[in-house]
Structure formats: C-alpha cells, structure tokens
Amino acid sequence: MEKLSLFLGCIVPNRYPGIEKATKLCLQKLEVDASDLPGASCCPAPGVFKSFDKATWLALASRNIVLSEKMERDILTVCNGCYGSLADANIELKKDPEMKARTNTCLKEIGMEFKGTTEVRHIIEFLYKEFGPEKLKGFITTPLDLRVALHYGCHLIKPSKERNLGETEAPEFFDELVEATGAKSVDYTDKMMCCGAGGGVRSGHAAESLEMLEHKLACIRNAKVDCIVNACPFCHLQFDKGQLAVNEKFGTDYSIPVLHYSQLLGLALGFSPDELGIEQNAVQNIEFLAKIYEISAGLKSTTQC
Amino acid sequence: MSEELLKVLKAAGLDILSCMHCGTCTGSCPSGRHTGLNTRRIIRDARKNRATVLSDDALWLCTTCYTCQERCPRGIPITDAILELRRLAVREGFMLPEHRLVSKMVLECGHAVPLDEETKKKREELGLDPIPETVQKYPEALEGLKILLKTCKFDELVAEK
Ligand code: SF4
Ligand code: SF4
Numbered sequence: 001m002e003k004l005s006l007f008l009g010c011i012v013p014n015r016y017p018g019i020e021k022a023t024k025l026c027l028q029k030l031e032v033d034a035s036d037l038p039g040a041s042c043c044p045a046p047g048v049f050k051s052f053d054k055a056t057w058l059a060l061a062s063r064n065i066v067l068s069e070k071m072e073r074d075i076l077t078v079c080n081g082c083y084g085s086l087a088d089a090n091i092e093l094k095k096d097p098e099m100k101a102r103t104n105t106c107l108k109e110i111g112m113e114f115k116g117t118t119e120v121r122h123i124i125e126f127l128y129k130e131f132g133p134e135k136l137k138g139f140i141t142t143p144l145d146l147r148v149a150l151h152y153g154c155h156l157i158k159p160s161k162e163r164n165l166g167e168t169e170a171p172e173f174f175d176e177l178v179e180a181t182g183a184k185s186v187d188y189t190d191k192m193m194c195c196g197a198g199g200g201v202r203s204g205h206a207a208e209s210l211e212m213l214e215h216k217l218a219c220i221r222n223a224k225v226d227c228i229v230n231a232c233p234f235c236h237l238q239f240d241k242g243q244l245a246v247n248e249k250f251g252t253d254y255s256i257p258v259l260h261y262s263q264l265l266g267l268a269l270g271f272s273p274d275e276l277g278i279e280q281n282a283v284q285n286i287e288f289l290a291k292i293y294e295i296s297a298g299l300k301s302t303t304q305c
Numbered sequence: 306m307s308e309e310l311l312k313v314l315k316a317a318g319l320d321i322l323s324c325m326h327c328g329t330c331t332g333s334c335p336s337g338r339h340t341g342l343n344t345r346r347i348i349r350d351a352r353k354n355r356a357t358v359l360s361d362d363a364l365w366l367c368t369t370c371y372t373c374q375e376r377c378p379r380g381i382p383i384t385d386a387i388l389e390l391r392r393l394a395v396r397e398g399f400m401l402p403e404h405r406l407v408s409k410m411v412l413e414c415g416h417a418v419p420l421d422e423e424t425k426k427k428r429e430e431l432g433l434d435p436i437p438e439t440v441q442k443y444p445e446a447l448e449g450l451k452i453l454l455k456t457c458k459f460d461e462l463v464a465e466k
Pocket of ligand 1: 323325327380381
C-alpha cells in the first residue's frame with residue numbers, strides 16, 4: 001500500500017506535539033501520502049497492557065488497525081512502543097486464526113472486524129526501506145553540522161524475528177538515516193541499552209528507571225555530542241523530562257537536548273526549530289538552540305564534516 | 306497454582322525447560338545492573354513451579370527490552386515468558402497502584418497519557434488543532450472503545466480487589 005495513516009498514540013499528541021508537527025512537515029516535503037487516523041486510541045502501550053491482559057491488548061490494538069483497514073491505508077507509527085504493539089498484534093492476528101476469531105468476537109460488539117489487510121510501519125523502517133539514505137540526501141537543503149548520540153530504542157528492532165531489520169547488537173540502518181542529514185552519529189558506550197522507561201518501569205518503579213537513565217546519560221555525555229536523537233516519544237520523554245528528574249535525584253547538571261528523528265530530519269529539510277517544536281522540550285539548552293537557529297538560517301558552514 | 310505455572314507457559318508456546326543456567330540473560334539485563342531483577346532467577350523459579358514468582362516485585366522491574374531473549378543461547382523466549390508471568394500475576398491480584406492508575410486512564414479517556422492544558426497551548430503555538438485527531442475528539446469513538454474494554458472485562462480485572 002502506498003497510502004499511509006499517521007497513528008499518533010498518546011505521548012506525541014498529548015505531550016510532544018512538536019513530533020507530530022515535524023512528522024507531518026517531513027512527510028509533506030517527501031511527498032508521502034499520509035492522512036490522519038481519526039478516532040485512534042492508545043496503541044495500547046505494550047509494556048503495560050500486554051503485561052496485564054492479552055485479550056484486551058489485542059482488542060485495543062486491532063481496533064486501531066481496523067480504523068486504518070477501513071481507510072485502505074497502512075499504519076505509520078512514529079513510536080517504538082506503538083510499533084511494538086500494533087505490529088506484533090497485527091502479526092499474531094494474521095498468523096493465528098483462533099486468536100483472530102476470538103478478537104473479532106470482541107470487535108463485533110462495536111461493529112468492527114479485523115480482516116488483516118493492512119501493514120504496520122515505523123517511520124525509521126519506512127524511510128530506510130522506501131527511501132534509503134541516498135535518496136533522502138537528495139531532499140536535504142540544510143546539512144546539519146551536529147554530533148548526535150543515536151538511541152535506537154528497543155522495540156524498533158526487537159524481537160528481531162518479527163522485525164526483519166537485521167541483527168540487534170550493532171545495527172547501522174538508523175545511523176545511516178541520521179548521517180543522511182549531514183550529522184555525525186557518534187558511537188558511545190552502551191549505545192544499544194534501553195532508556196529504562198519501558199515495561200511499566202517508569203510508571204511503576206520511578207527510582208530504578210531513573211538509575212538506568214542516569215547510566216545512559218553519563219555514557220552520552222562522555223561522547224561529547226550536541227544532542228540525543230531517538231525514534232520513540234516514550235524514550236524521548238524519558239530522556240527529556242527524565243533528565244530533569246535525574247538532575248534532581250542525583251545532583252547532576254545534565255542539559256543534553258533531545259530530538260525525535262522527525263525533528264532532526266525537519267531541520268535538514270529546511271524547517272526552523274520553532275516550527276518543529278524543539279523549544280517546547282523540558283531541557284532548555286540555549287547554546288544548542290542558538291546553534292540550530294544558526295544552521296537553519298544558513299549562517300553556519302557545514303562543509304568540514 | 307504451582308502446577309499450573311509451567312502448563313500455562315507451555316500452552317502459550319513458551320518453553321523454558323531447556324535453560325542451562327548460563328546467566329547470559331542476567332548478565333545482559335540493563336535493569337539487573339541497577340535493580341533487584343535477576344532474570345535467571347525468575348526463569349528458574351518459574352521452572353520449579355514456585356508460585357512465589359508471581360508475587361515477586363522483580364517481575365515488574367523488567368523494561369521488556371528483549372536483550373535477554375535475543376541473546377539466550379537456548380533460544381528461550383524469556384521476555385515473552387516474563388510478560389505471561391505478569392499476566393498471571395495480575396489475575397492473582399498482584400498489580401502496582403501506578404499501573405491500576407494507567408489502566409483507569411485508558412478506561413476513562415482511551416489514552417494512557419491524556420491531553421492536558423499545557424499541551425493544548427503547545428499545539429496551538431505550533432498551528433495544530435488543540436484537540437488531536439484521536440478518540441479524545443470523537444465521543445462516539447470513545448463510547449465504542451469503552452464498550453470494547455467492558456467486553457474484555459478489563460474494568461473488572463484492574464479494579465482494586
Ligand atoms: S540466557 Fe537462557 S539458558 Fe542462559 S540462564 Fe538465561 S534463560 Fe537460561
Ligand atoms: S527484557 Fe527484561 S529481563 Fe530481559 S534483559 Fe531486558 S529488562 Fe532484563
């Protein structure tokens with residue numbers, strides 16, 4: 001299917017609308033046909049709802065999928081968690097007729113039926129497979145002279161047997177997309193480690209969640225980067241809001257800016273930081289903002305990378 | 306109960322019997338480095354049908370990062386087994402208050418993280434509609450979602466027992 005529906009989930013529209021705006025701007029610029037998905041709900045969050053009740057998890061996920069089936073569009077997510085829930089539920093329901101029948105009995109109560117006619121895509125996987133770094137470079141108008149600590153996040157690539165994105169210990173496809181913008185993806189210790197938010201840990205065990213985050217932040221700081229880039233609003237929230245909580249808890253002074261890939265790509269496609277909602281983050285790093293405004297206004301030469 | 310544990314895991318296609326106690330899972334765990342989670346112990350307790358594994362708070366320290374599952378030399382679906390154990394635990398009434406709250410949010414407004422006033426303003430600043438195109442904007446859609454959750458008896462499952 002060439003046509004997509006943009007699945008927002010919870011955190012993007014309800015906490016980080018800059019990611020929603022940036023994604024829409026990028027998709028327009030890249031001439032991808034992506035519509036809204038009216039009436040969509042929580043995906044539901046895999047770490048929590050899949051941990052509580054499988055039937056409920058499948059029912060809610062399939063309801064979202066059916067909304068897109070009815071529009072004859074594939075679903076596009078910009079969140080690893082939403083991708084984890086929707087893609088995994090979609091696969092399970094397509095594979096297991098019994099589970100599909102049971103889920104459809106629930107959906108029937110609201111006049112819906114899961115048919116299995118749609119695919120679930122993640123924006124990173126989509127851009128890599130449908131565009132690829134080389135083609136993407138052709139769209140870049142504002143090469144970014146930035147050092148980036150890339151955070152893949154877990155559910156984009158794992159469980160790998162369902163993802164078809166290659167191995168999970170040192171993947172490169174996302175780094176290639178980052179470097180297509182002109183930025184440098186800098187290696188750092190424990191790059192593939194989880195941000196500590198998933199599985200209901202951030203909500204249920206906040207202190208432990210922040211300890212994991214602090215470790216990650218320390219590794220990133222050592223790599224001397226301009227910003228963190230992610231592809232998941234839940235990781236984004238953990239890195240951004242969580243950073244302030246880490247500072248409070250551990251007496252640290254982290255101030256590392258956090259960008260979703262849509263926002264990074266948006267900058268490289270010529271949009272300004274304020275159009276992309278980058279200033280709406282909890283972490284306010286004036287130096288970084290000044291730098292990206294300069295880049296965005298074309299005041300900074302980027303030839304020496 | 307204890308007899309059931311292994312059976313339920315097996316019925317869900319989750320065979321943990323081939324564990325050889327190598328400890329790769331524990332050594333790979335980003336949570337275990339900082340918390341009381343010992344992944345191998347969970348698998349061992351489940352294997353020995355120890356019902357106490359369901360009341361073990363460590364079950365809820367797993368971030369579901371899937372690193373252990375990817376690395377297990379015996380190909381044990383560790384993370385999926387932990388998720389199944391959690392579901393059994395919830396059925397036994399073990400659930401953190403914070404998780405009941407997240408569930409309540411979804412039952413009430415269809416989102417685990419609902420819209421707030423601050424974000425509405427941010428949306429307007431960006432030139433977006435203050436209310437996003439989700440279930441929050443469409444009362445009939447929300448009604449349908451609530452019926453669906455009721456059909457699954459999710460409200461009963463997460464209610465304080
Ligand atoms: S990695 Fe696999 S085989 Fe090794 S202890 Fe963990 S579950 Fe057992
Ligand atoms: S999935 Fe859970 S138990 Fe396994 S490594 Fe990740 S946090 Fe640890």
